[in-house]
Amino acid sequence: MLKKTFLSVFLLLLLSSCAQQPSRLNKVLLATSWSIQQQQIVALNNWQLTGKIAIFTPTERHSFNIHWQQFENDLQISLTTFLGISVLKINKTALLTTVIDAQGKTYTAPNADVLIYSLSRLDIPVELLQQWIKGNPVQANYRLNKNNQVAQLKxxxxxxxxxxIRYSDYQTLTGIALPYKLELQRKDVRLKFAIEQWKILP
Structure with a gap:
């Protein structure tokens, strides 16, 4: 009888202890899950996406098709109208960025962000966007959603x-959760991405 009572008390204490630990356990599981997710995103260096981008300023609003291809730190971004007319092409390597505008004029500079600003007066963070577009919050404070994906970053x-950035939709491709809808904002400039397809390249 004493043995049975001791066992009952032990189980009661064990269950009571477990009941007091879920928040701590959840935090550990959350951190572990996000760590794995971020490692997958960081390791994803060769990819391409297609979709649409809308650019909002106080005086203008534009919408384009976007095709983005990334190989390590080199990228090619192409913006076209809905009729397929080329608006802008960006080719970036480690040493040089080249921009070709709608008139076919070519501009080059070592830094992509500086070159785009000099041409458009839009301060678009191309360097950081290479990671942010994948949902990797480099050089940013961030908040995760319930699925351990970045919901917001600053x-x-x-x-x-x-x-x-506010991320509103993710889908899984070969085990990696990637953003399909995101909105960037800085003061009175907004960029909205609606990604239709991600493709992982060899």
Whole structure:
């Protein structure tokens, strides 16, 4: 009888202890799951996406088709109208960025962000966007959703003109959760991406 009572008390204490630990356990599982997810995103270096991008400024609104191809740190971005007319092409390597506009004029500079700003007066963070577009919050503070995916991020150390991003849709491709809808905002400029297809390249 004493043995049975001891066992009952032990089980009661064990269950009571477990009941007090879920928040801590959930935090550990959350951190582990996000760590694995981020490792997958970081390792994804060769990919392409197609979709649409909308650009909003106080005086203008434009919508384009976007095709983005990435190989390590080199990228090619092509913007076209809905009729397929080329609007902008960006080719970036480690040493040089080349931009070809709608008139076929070519511009080059070592830094992609500086070159695009000089041409458009839009401060678009191309360098960081190579990671942010995948849902990797480099150089940013961020918040995760219930599925351990980045729900929001805010660029660090550029106050008060930091970029912020809100992610509203993810889908899984070969085991990696990738964003399909995201919106970047900085002061009065917004960029909305509606990605239709991701493709992982060899």
């Amino acid at each position: 660029q660090k150390n550029v106050s008060p003109n930091s970029w912020s």
